[in-house]
Amino acid sequence: MVQIAKVIVDVPTMQTNSAYSYLIPTPLENELKIGMRVVVPFGNGNRKVQGFVVAVEMQVAPIQQLKEIDSLMDLEPVLNQELIQLSKWLASSTFSFQITCLLTMLPNVMRAKYSKQLKIVDKNYQRQDLAKILPESAWSTFEPDQLSKEQQSELSKLREQNKIEIVYQVKNQAQARQIFQITSQIDAEEETEILNSLRKNATKLRELVHFLAEQKDPINQPVLEKKLSVTVGTIKIGEAKGWLKRKKVEQYRDPYKEKQVQTKPLHLNGEQQTALTSITTSIKNRLAQTFLLEGVTGSGKTEVYLQAIAYALAQGKTAIMLVPEIALTPQMVTRVKGRFGKQVAVLHSGLSDGEKFDEWRRIKRHEAQVVVGARSAIFAPIENVGVIIIDEEHETSYKQDDTPRYHARDVAKWRSKFYNCPLVLGSATPSLESRARSERHVYQLLKLPDRINGHPLPKVKIIDMREELQSGADQNFSTPLLTAINQRLQTKQQSILMLNRRGYSSFIMCRDCGFVLKCPNCDISLTLHMDSHSMKCHYCGHEEPIPQICPNCHSRKIRYYGTGTEKVQQELQTQFPNARILRMDVDTTRRKGAHERILRQFGNHQADILLGTQMIAKGLDFPDVTLVGVLNADTALELPDFRASERTFQLLTQVSGRAGRAEKLGEVVIQTFNPDHYAIQLAKTQNYENFFRKEMYIRHQGKYPPYYFTLQITAAHKEEKMAAAKMYEVLNELRPYLSGTAIVLGPTPKPIARIKDKYYYQIVIKYKNEPKLHAAVTKILQESQSDYRKGVQLAIDAQPQSFM
DNA sequence: AGCACGCCGACT
């Protein structure tokens, strides 16, 4: 009998998508534990790869000669049984590799860095000879695919002759930050004695001795350096003289250093209390129930979440709360930290990899009991979960758009079942899926119909831009909107203006021949960027100068069309020369912390108008904003997407909620070319209920979710016909497994058929109950591995957010 | 992903 470690190796292909068996060398027998990362030899050349130990089994003398585990990468497991099981389920349900899932679940630093080194093994082989092929400086960071064909073949010959070797290295990126901690070795009695032994003018040393004599507790070196304004040199002298001891300790990088003001639970109104009781009862009785908390903006959902979390903590349990990335603002974090203090760990994309790792370790070591974060925080290594909350559950960002294509809501449900704890989905405008499930009592619906401050919802005006344009108004600003902005400027109140979609946008077109400048790699028009004075492609990043003459007919009448935030900002400035305008879009928020800075400036009244894209719609709370303008409500409506109406309704309802949250009555102005569209009309009155009914009817007619499940399969290839052919092949293979009630759309080219010089073809399957579908698709994915070599990329998206 | 094996064309 021998112990065998089952290892998932870091080779993301379908053929290696199962655990491999390795022998555990005797020295590691007691150290190795399930859930640790290991380095294992893999493949013919025994190159070293990272792997995860997912099981340890006893086996009778192995049938085949197994290889041995090379080394351990961790001192303690990074995965527990729950997360190992979860990764397996995730891989299967999202049609992805288990290794990809594991790496997605863990902080980035757990991903090993690989490097290759060239080494001479034959003593008779001369270094100079090898240097003739490749300079010696390049041996340590050897990258075969960056070499010429000749170099490659020379080197592979040498290798066959056993003259040289390629050494593969796996580097662990996970580094805890280490600092020195200083412990005093002297007391007050010794102080005088030591001071007498020192020169009079050794001021720094004298200060240090004095300090150490008083300081009983250990102190961190950086703190000491700052406090006494001494340098490392001085401290080292102290160490040499035996006044102090230095010890390396791990330290967390704390991204939220500021002290939080402790907040108290607020008084709940009747509905809030009812909702809370339902949730806490479920926590107490350990029920894996899903609640849908539907509450209008300002109805106090967050307070219900916080008190539900408090209840879970009081029961000795933990909590996860997901918030959309863009809503994970300092305001939000402060609110949660204010209630639960140091028990809170925050995970979001603004943190550095090191900071994320530290927050992750705090959770893992049970130093944090509440996790707040964006999508991937649903994988937090927290145990004994008492409640999971997903705020703004309708947000599309909860679905990851590359592999593994998981929805945080589904992962949350899985974990809620695992821990027998409730899941709370909160929204003012729930997704149709969730709301439909509550109708069928799969979810329990909890409603908060009233705003807590009792303020009326803002007045919403819909402006028909077709009429406005006919009466000669500006392309972007209708007269009523300009009037409203002007009023706010006069009375020193603030306005928020939202432009739907980033630069939907300023493309350029020739007035003579109609030529539009397009990306050479993709199928879409280039966007004008005034800040860099160039044309950019939003899909592949291609950039070129702005043409002055039409490349097609050489006319000089080349003009800008459409609207980007930059252009609107300029226009706005022309209209209101004295207005202070802040712009917030992808371009101005790219840098770390820029997002927060802009919001802080606006919050501090350093600007009158905040102009931005969707990102300004979420979760901001500025009491002095009394006007919200939506410049182009319908760009999203025109997209070929069955969720277009839902998104438009949600977005408009959400921005409208930004106006007049405090004492001042808010006003909302929505400019649109489709004033009669139901999504816009119903957003005007914030009538979710009617919208839900109407949209459900349309989904029913069109056989869309939530009436049908969907699965999208996409093939991409440099040549259009290859992509198309693959999709027909897939469809033929799939057909026999589908029942008569399944509906297949396609194969069709994607709405944007070419991106990054690749063509995309897709099929969409709409179905109600297809027991064989999962297995059939898995098989197709396995077989597609051989096409992958030919450059055909197959992507499978279960329950896609859209069919684009 | 990366390595070996094997089958084809174009070379000393």
Place this chain on the structure above:
DNA sequence: GTCGGCGTGCTC
């Protein structure tokens, strides 16, 4: 006759 192209299979 062999070198090297890459298509294919396999990795505990």
